[in-house]
Amino acid sequence: MRFFNTAGPCVPGSHYMLPPEPRLPAARRLIDRSQFFVVHAPRQTGKTTVLATLARSLTTEGRYAALRVSFETGEVAGDDYGAAEEQILFALRQAALVAGLPDAALPPDPWPTAPAGSQLLTALSAWAQRSPRPLVLFFDEIDALRGESLRSVLRQLRDGYTSRPAPFPASVVLCGLRDVRDYKAASGGDPGRLGTASPFNVKVASLRIGDFTASDVAELYSQHTTETGQEFSEAALARAFEYTAGQPWLVNALAAEVVDNLVAAPERVTAEHVDLAKERLILARATHLDSLVARLQEPRVRRVVEPLIAGELVQLDAYDDDLAYLRDLGLLAPGREARVANPIYREVIVRVLGAAAEANIVAEPRSFVQADGRLDFPRLLTEFVGFWRQHGEVLTRDGAYHEVAPQLVIMAFLHRVINGGGYIDREYGVGRGRIDLLVRWPYQAGAQRSWQREAMELKVWRAGRPDPLPAGLQQLDDYLQRLELTTGTLVIFDRRPTAGPIADRTEFSTQRTPTGRAVTVLRA
Known part of the structure; x- marks a missing residue:
């Protein structure tokens, strides 16, 4: 029986999967034109599955000898480009032997000898001359190479490209996490200078493998329904797409958590099951999520993420390399607007950044639950004020994300109290000037399950700006x-x-909104 895959490439017959090639529709046209191009996508978006499937199809159709090979083994070579070339040539031969290429299209054995810095060019030229079919090579994980090794490989590819019609692969596809601009930075060059005689001008296009659409998610989940009889409700499908924004690993991981650990077939999957699965994924901090949050301390990442959390304007050009870098990582959604890619990433970011504060919170979550099962929200706020008066100065004094430290502290307090019993939905982003929070707490009202909802808005009063109370x-x-x-x-x-000391300035008051709603105001 097939299952939702969360580790490695998808395998037909073993995993639920969508047809891979339609996710990269322009690739065949570029290959048929014998062009070099870049394919980039965040990690675990199905990139390797797409490339491997396309390579197999091209070879099976009989027109090309196509091969996908990973350059990850070359990472250990560092700046030793000769060692990197040897690793790459070994990987090419091994991949060719198991790819089902015709014998006549296999690489020469042994590779021709050449000095370091030209081994790849010489080898690929000899292979292209030997093969009766045009070669199409997908160099996956190209950005695992660094420094002089990356520079040498790209320079040799450029030299081979410009020497045609002399024998050389018909099409080379550079595949990785990042677009070509960051290849130059990784090799020690200036990403702002991409023209003229550089190893970065051989590509004619940069193709990005996109996320799933809502209909893609429904189609993928329907495969499970067909095989097991277990349906996903319309609300569950909508909630899954809302939380993941179609990020392929998250789509699969959310479904796997539901059907493998929460609800057995044929019981119907509901939106509440998806809510719980989302919380479990975040708390488990799978490798996929950890690999993203590990980037949060990088200066170029913090430069974008901190104002996003604060709701301030990101003072960067829409084409800034830092924004492009975060989009390539998958932390930001594609497009001109700077926004976190999906609600799960948005949640993970603030939980990770607030983890140090949460570790100092000793409030017992069950003590805030009243006899009727509802959350004692006024008491929660009062307890936070006591914690803030005692520890606020210390917790907001230092840290990489100093500008959003108070918001992270109060959200950490909410995490400590709410986690395991309820949910926190949050909205933050460029130009909002605030963070909106919605606490959702389930309780039993007689025989009926009900939801208590508490809305909060977080704002900051900064120097030189008016009191944010009216806004x-x-x-x-x-x-x-x-x-x-x-x-x-x-x-x-x-x-x-x-502002005075936290202990002196922190106080509650009651105010009315423009439409007359009575609201609690906490100045802290």
Whole structure:
């Protein structure tokens, strides 16, 4: 029986999977034109599956000898480009032997000898001359190479490309996490200078493998339904796409968590099952998520993510290399607007950044649950104020994400209390000037399962800016209107140098929004 795959390339017959080639529709046209191009996509988006499938199809059809080979083994060579070439040539031969190429299209054995820095060029030229079919090579994980090794490989590819019609592969596809601009940075060059005689001007296009659409997610999940009889409700499908925004690994991981660990077939999968699976994925911090959060301390990542959390404008050009880098990583969604790629990543980012604060919170979650099962939200706020008065100065003094430290602290407090019993939905992004939070807490009202909802808005008062209270009341009013709630909480953190000590300035008050809603205001 097939299953949802979360590790390695998908295998037909073993995994639920969508047809790979339609995810890269322009590739065949470029190959038929004997062009070199780049394919890039964040990790675990199905890139290797697409490339391997396309290579097999091209070879089976009889027109080309196509091969996908990983360059990961060349990473250990560092700047030793001669050693990197030897690793690459060994990987090419091994991949060719198991790829089902015709004997006449196999690489020469042994490879011709050549000095370091020209071994790859010489080998590929000899192979192309020997093969009765045009060679199409997919160099996967090309960005595993670094420094002089990457520079040497790209330079030899350029030299082979420009020497045609002398024998050389008809099409070479550079495949990796990043677009070609960051290849130059990885090799020690200036990513802003990509023209003229550089190893970076041989590509005619950069193709990005996109995420799944909502209909793709429904089609993938329907394969499980067909084989097991276990249906996903329409609400569950919508919730899965909402949380993942179609990121392929998340789509598969969410479904795997549901059907493998939460609800057995043929019981129907509901939106609540998807909610729980999302929480379990975040808490488990799978390798996929860990590989992303490990980037958060990189200066170029922090430069973009910190203002995103704060709701400030990202002071970068839309084509800035840092923005492009985060999009290539998959942390940001494609497009001109700077926004986190999906709600799961958005949640993981703030939980990871607030982990140090959460480790200092000793509040017992069950102590906030009332006899009727509802959450004692006023008490939660009061307990936070006590914690903030005692520890706020220390927790916001240092840290890489200093500008959003107060918001991270209060969200960490909420995580500590809410996790395991309820859910926190959050919205933050460029130009919002705030973070909107919705706490959802399930409880039993007689025989019926009900939901308590508490809305919060977080704002910061910074030096040189007016008191954010009026704008905050209007924004909270709009948020409550959208949620159809009658009351909420506005939290304003005072980060002005002239602000008094936290213990003195932290206080509650009651205010009315422009439409007359009574809301709690916490100045901290």
